[in-house]
Amino acid sequence: MPGRTHRREFKLDIVNQVENGQKTTAQLSREHHLSPSLIHRWRKEVEARGDAAFTDQARPDQALEHRIAELERFCGQLSLENTILKKSLSTYRSKQGTK
Structure with missing residues (x-):
């Protein structure tokens, strides 16, 4: 859904669930009405920036x-x-x- 903004904690939770194998990207996409490409972008952000991911810096x-x-x-x-x-x-x- 376009135009929604998500809290940093939510994004990190989604990424952690995928990384830990708790749920697949497809499952999380359906559950939270997110685009799979968005989840992949969040994962890349965490890979690139680590703890600084999704901060205003x-x-x-x-x-x-x-x-x-x-x-x-x-x-x-x-x-x-x-x-x-x-x-x-x-x-x-x-x-x-x-x-």
Whole structure:
């Protein structure tokens, strides 16, 4: 079912049940109305991040992407300011020449 959010404990419980062989992915999918691909994604998350899985801490890749986006915005702002200053300077110089 799209749009549902699940608590961290629930996700870990589902993954642990699959990992321990208590239930299959198909059984848990039917019981909890979850997509099997979602359960597989949760398993990969636990494999990749261990205890940090499903926490709000940004992944290192996400932190770097966020920093790059921030720097790109700053670079764009500086470029815009530079263009405005160049136009202002050329306008000022042209007015100085007409006096």
